Amino acid sequence: MRSDHSPTLNVLSETAYAEYGSALEMLAACKAANKPTHAYGYFEHAKDEYNHTGAFLSMLSTRSQIVPCNTARQLRFNSSSVITKGYVDSEGYLIENLNIKDFIAFVYTNELLAKSSFEKILKLVGPSSIDGETISGIMRDELRHHGFAEEHFLHYYPALQPWQLRFYRIRETIKNKSRKLIRQNVEFLEKIFKPLYSLMSYLVARLVLAVNLDVFKRDGKNLLDIPTKSIL
Amino acid sequence: MFIGITGYNHESSVALVDRNGRLIDYYREESLSRIKGDKSFPKRALSRIIKANNITFDDIERIAFYERPLSSFLYPIKVAAKYLPESLGLLEHQFRNFKKSSVSCFLDLASKFSGLEKKLIYSDHHLSHTLTSLAYSDKHTELCSVVVDGFGDRSTTSISHVIDPLNIKELWSTDYPLSIGLFYSCITDFLGFAINEGEYKVMGLAAFGQPNNKYKKILSKIFYWDSQKKRLFADMDYFSYHISVTDSYSKKLKNLLGEPRNPFRSLFPDDQDFQNYADIAKAAQDITVEILCKIFEHAHSLTSCRRFLFSGGVAMNSASIETLAELNFVDQLIIPPSPGDAGAAIGSAYYAYLKSNISTKILVKPSLFPSKYNIKEEDLKVEKIISKNFTIISEGLEESLEKAAELISQGEVVGTIIKNNETGPRALGNRSLICNGVDHDAVKKLNTVIKKRSPFRPTAPAMKLTTAKKHYKLTSAVMDSYKSMSATCNCLPENESHKFPVTHIDGTARLQIVESCSFLDLLLDKLKPFGIEIVANSSLNVSGDPTCYDLIDGLMVCARTPLKYLITDLGLLEKKITNES
Ligand SMILES: [Fe+2]
Ligand SMILES: [Fe+2]
Ligand SMILES: [Fe+2]
Numbered sequence: 001m002r003s004d005h006s007p008t009l010n011v012l013s014e015t016a017y018a019e020y021g022s023a024l025e026m027l028a029a030c031k032a033a034n035k036p037t038h039a040y041g042y043f044e045h046a047k048d049e050y051n052h053t054g055a056f057l058s059m060l061s062t063r064s065q066i067v068p069c070n071t072a073r074q075l076r077f078n079s080s081s082v083i084t085k086g087y088v089d090s091e092g093y094l095i096e097n098l099n100i101k102d103f104i105a106f107v108y109t110n111e112l113l114a115k116s117s118f119e120k121i122l123k124l125v126g127p128s129s130i131d132g133e134t135i136s137g138i139m140r141d142e143l144r145h146h147g148f149a150e151e152h153f154l155h156y157y158p159a160l161q162p163w164q165l166r167f168y169r170i171r172e173t174i175k176n177k178s179r180k181l182i183r184q185n186v187e188f189l190e191k192i193f194k195p196l197y198s199l200m201s202y203l204v205a206r207l208v209l210a211v212n213l214d215v216f217k218r219d220g221k222n223l224l225d226i227p228t229k230s231i232l
Numbered sequence: 233m234f235i236g237i238t239g240y241n242h243e244s245s246v247a248l249v250d251r252n253g254r255l256i257d258y259y260r261e262e263s264l265s266r267i268k269g270d271k272s273f274p275k276r277a278l279s280r281i282i283k284a285n286n287i288t289f290d291d292i293e294r295i296a297f298y299e300r301p302l303s304s305f306l307y308p309i310k311v312a313a314k315y316l317p318e319s320l321g322l323l324e325h326q327f328r329n330f331k332k333s334s335v336s337c338f339l340d341l342a343s344k345f346s347g348l349e350k351k352l353i354y355s356d357h358h359l360s361h362t363l364t365s366l367a368y369s370d371k372h373t374e375l376c377s378v379v380v381d382g383f384g385d386r387s388t389t390s391i392s393h394v395i396d397p398l399n400i401k402e403l404w405s406t407d408y409p410l411s412i413g414l415f416y417s418c419i420t421d422f423l424g425f426a427i428n429e430g431e432y433k434v435m436g437l438a439a440f441g442q443p444n445n446k447y448k449k450i451l452s453k454i455f456y457w458d459s460q461k462k463r464l465f466a467d468m469d470y471f472s473y474h475i476s477v478t479d480s481y482s483k484k485l486k487n488l489l490g491e492p493r494n495p496f497r498s499l500f501p502d503d504q505d506f507q508n509y510a511d512i513a514k515a516a517q518d519i520t521v522e523i524l525c526k527i528f529e530h531a532h533s534l535t536s537c538r539r540f541l542f543s544g545g546v547a548m549n550s551a552s553i554e555t556l557a558e559l560n561f562v563d564q565l566i567i568p569p570s571p572g573d574a575g576a577a578i579g580s581a582y583y584a585y586l587k588s589n590i591s592t593k594i595l596v597k598p599s600l601f602p603s604k605y606n607i608k609e610e611d612l613k614v615e616k617i618i619s620k621n622f623t624i625i626s627e628g629l630e631e632s633l634e635k636a637a638e639l640i641s642q643g644e645v646v647g648t649i650i651k652n653n654e655t656g657p658r659a660l661g662n663r664s665l666i667c668n669g670v671d672h673d674a675v676k677k678l679n680t681v682i683k684k685r686s687p688f689r690p691t692a693p694a695m696k697l698t699t700a701k702k703h704y705k706l707t708s709a710v711m712d713s714y715k716s717m718s719a720t721c722n723c724l725p726e727n728e729s730h731k732f733p734v735t736h737i738d739g740t741a742r743l744q745i746v747e748s749c750s751f752l753d754l755l756l757d758k759l760k761p762f763g764i765e766i767v768a769n770s771s772l773n774v775s776g777d778p779t780c781y782d783l784i785d786g787l788m789v790c791a792r793t794p795l796k797y798l799i800t801d802l803g804l805l806e807k808k809i810t811n812e813s
Contacts, residue, residue: 027788033613039617040617047792050788062496069424079268202316204323205313206316208310208313209314213310218402224399224400224587228353230300
């Protein structure tokens, strides 16, 4: 996403995607659960996250009505961008790829980590505004989710001590920090290599231009006779 | 067993055809991932199809991918390369995303379903579309197939002569970037709607536009059918989709049509800009229909056929179907329920079947509800969700239908999660929101309160054939398409149907004639004593989400919207009133 919109719009848009990603993760967990109580817990959590998504989208919508059309077009919510933006891993949902203990630990820690980002958004929209109240409500939800996850964790893994949960939290914090660092590095390398990428693309494109694709035309051919293994 | 797969460039899906030529299962990846328009490799759909049908890798003879991957990767690059340096951004994007292109199908199969990649074969994109529509036809010889979409392999429009299922000759095609589908998408984008999602909105909006308005004249000069050369013409200076990652139209088009619509601004019939945008939609719609008529004429002259198959994304333009069906050389027009790329998995599964060594090959007409679903997978899991949030007010289908009919007669909206799923994109009763189709308040509640749909989008009516004949002008050439809501039709002159809330502003309706013994058919039987013969039918989902797949999805719609009633395989559920709701 280009960063030529106001920072508030960008933050609202990205947060909506993040909440949407959480909703999908929780829904997937609900469907994968093998106990009715777990399914119920994840169902309620998913519902909250969907509602949070809706809340951020509505804040985004009111503010985007007055921006230039091109900016607004870039801010239009597109469900499948939740994957391209990395809020849902292209390899699948967490519940599909993690063991259940790691999954709950992830939920536990992430709910708390989200708190600091919400505080920043609260500042952006103004804490005493209607939107500010909505965000405070969302923050209360997130704390509740965190509480549930903790309870759940200790209930099913009683051998685990609070210090171990803290360990999980530190681990996630480090992971988040390193993700940020990697992203910054990638952005830096991107700047350096951009001309090289462009040059390569240019050269390959010139080459492709010379390829004659007309031989693959189908005019008059029986389409069932084209070789089944041909990728052209 | 034979599998067909779509994905990467467009919505992904998987279909399974057995050795008797029967479609036995089908899933769209978006139904399972819950991400609308999901085009990633359909790993969930493929796993599910293997598990639900109890098959092993050995049972699978061939897997057909629905297009030629290198062709669909190289062709746009070759076109963009002609526009260097302007197109450099797009080219770079394409090269960097090489791994996300359909060339990766082989690798994805190898890494996630190791062993299956050896069974992978490739069909032509437009052949996959043709075979999808052919499966839904009662006759399989001497047909003409017209495929019109955004882009596939290399072409965007094609005409083929189906001599028999094993002899399908392509006679004419239009190459990318000239594309009716992408022209329509470009206008969709200009009008502030999302490409691949908002095209229905443009179609609905068009009904409010004036015919032959100034935009029609303007657009007809840059996008038209060249009658002499028998080909499509587009002045590409006005479009950008072939040279840009983000823009579908150029500055020149803006100079021509004025300011594009901000997607976040409201679009109500009373709004200042409404008429202007409706006129642009109308112009694009009319130009599309006119060009389609020309293509059909050309198709008829090339093949002399009077029976046509119509598929590709543009065949989802239900408002164009009636005009095509009424062309004097068209005796029959078959449109598959899912004519777009998601449905092409069905055609590619049939391609794998046709390329097998089975001696007699028959294509058995697929069901309108092919996606297997069994409540037994979920009934224990949902126990607490239901007991906390719902009351089961009736059990058993018969009793639930009676109770649902009573509620509908009282103006309520009822959701359905019953048995198998539809092919999509239309919900035909098993994953629907239903209310009394002549009750203005109920339809309004369904539309605006529950679905939050744009006010200019019509809701479709569903009824039995006898009722349809009383109110609507049916066209015999597309009788089958009414079963899958693929065509609109006009109200009979001076008929009361003009005032039904399910009739659009232009006096048309995208009606569904219910299949006998389907869930909606049974419900209509129960509604008869209440004097209700027409129901409004809309897909069960929250705006922006895919149509529900399983019971949990349905319960979630109830939890997120004011929808109170859900008829399910477990019985009729009523949402408990809480402080929140
Ligand atoms: Fe949240
Ligand atoms: Fe949360
Ligand atoms: Fe297509």
